[in-house]
Amino acid sequence: MTQIYEKEKIIQEQYIDELTKLPNRQKLISDLKDTKNAHLVLIDISKFKDINEFYGYETGDLILKEFAKILQKFEIYGLNYYKLSNDIFAILVLKYSLMDSISNVLNYILEEIENTKIVVEKDEFLLQIYMAVVNTQNFDKPLVAVEFALNLSKNYRKKILFLEEHLDEYEKIQKNKELVQEIRDAIENNNILVYGQKIVNNKTNKEKYETLMRLKTKNGKILSPFFFLEASKKANLYLDLTKILVKKACFFFENKNIEFSINLTIEDIKDKNTIKTIFENIKETNTASQITFEIVESEAIDDFNLIASFIKEAKNLGCKIAIDDFGTGYSNFEYIIKLDVDFIKIDGSLIKNIASDKHIELAVKTINSFAKVLKIKTVAEFVHNEEVLKKVSELQIDYSQGFFLHEPEFLI
Structure with a gap:
């Protein structure tokens, strides 16, 4: 008792x-x-x-x-x-x-x-x-x-x-929680996918790829980063996604005579461990000469010396550098002059209206002329119809990218 x-x-x-x-x-x-x-x-x-x-x-x-x-x-x-x-x-x-x-x-x-x-x-x-x-x-x-x-x-x-x-x-x-769990499941089950969209040389028609991240959900649905990128950042999973994409892309293009680009944000570049992992993958696969790093220019470059240091290290390996989404947001011609870049990707919000708006055409023409003076190649994003492609060629922009030329396809 x-x-x-x-x-x-x-x-x-x-x-x-x-x-x-x-x-x-x-x-x-x-x-x-x-x-x-x-x-x-x-x-x-x-x-x-x-x-x-x-x-x-x-x-x-x-x-x-x-x-x-x-x-x-x-x-x-x-x-x-x-x-x-x-x-x-x-x-x-x-x-x-x-x-x-x-x-x-x-x-x-x-x-x-x-x-x-x-x-x-x-x-x-x-x-x-x-x-x-x-x-x-x-x-x-x-x-x-x-x-x-x-x-x-x-x-x-x-x-x-x-x-x-x-x-x-x-x-x-609740939906955010479910999405974060989907991201975790995708990482654990190898369902972070690499897609590629062709970037076409407007003179030679030679093709290269921009690698794009996709997430495959448990029910088989394919999500673009638009739906999960912000959630991944808030859940501290974003840098893991970057590492997965870079590793998969490097091993996919290893021993292929094809150039490819990888998007990096300022957040990626600020993280020493992420950059260390990226450079290790590049060295292991010997793909440096094939790679262009696209730095997302829609984000403020608040630490110029850090970005310049990353660019120097990447170029010492043999990689090229592009400034992405140029023409909107924090676009700054001074950065382009100071940074040793190889490409400027002109933002799609400008390119898609280039054939219908004279003011936008003038802005794109100015960006392209500025790049040529600095011997920087230009890429037109969001080429979505023949009329836009024709205008891009007339302005002697070096490369075109968009759904009219090629829709993103699964690589690995």
Whole structure:
């Protein structure tokens, strides 16, 4: 009998927050399993970190204990209180037990808490709180959902926020999570693919390729970087994707008499490990003379010396350098003069309208003339019809690239 009692005691202790003696997060998770129709509320004490840092953690703990007592004074049948972590508390509201609406109840609790002074060793504290609410029957993981809602309430400075009123934002976050998982799965299962689009010499018709990244999802759908690149950056997976593409491209074109280009962002170039890995792949496959690195010029070149150093090292290996997307964004003729580049790729937003807009034609003509003075080759991007191709040839742009000439094809 004693053993059963001791075992039960241990179980109960695992469900209790030691400081406030309220049920803890584990107890809430357990209760949620048995609750199908309720409201789950999270409460965050605003700027509690400042109290800890200014008055010390001992004072902070005493405040939390007093706060727990204030919560428990709201003896409304069906309100179950919990202490989750740090300064986060929870209320599980059993819907059938409330005569008033949940909104009225929470507004009452909010007003009472924010007007109740907590006295700790002669210091008085008036706490401000944020509350977030979800209906448990609307979410598979209500605790995850309400934690998201609490962040929203603080971001919007909304004292009481019902997630059901912000479902579009929650669904967006869920889709982002699913996309990040797709990226991880693709990396693990070798489903980061390399496609190639031909770049054609306007005089000789000789072809080379720009390598392009694609992601194959679990259901076989092929995604372009437009759909996953930003998510990969926020999930710290982007540099892994770069390394995979470069390695695959180098080994695919090894021992082939074909030139190919690889896109690099400023983020790639800033990461020493990524550049080290890229150069190792180039040396292993002996493909330096085939490679042109396309630096995405739509990003600000905020560290000129770093870019110049990368270009010098790449060219010492035998690689060539192109500035991509020139003509929009952060385009800067001074950079081109100072950097030792071999190609300027004129942005597609200009090229696609070159046959219909005289002002754009003049801008492209100026870029091309400027490049020729510096003995830099030019590439017209987004050549999408015969009329544009004809105009590009008339302006004596060196290369053309676009769907009219070739749609990206799977390489490896």
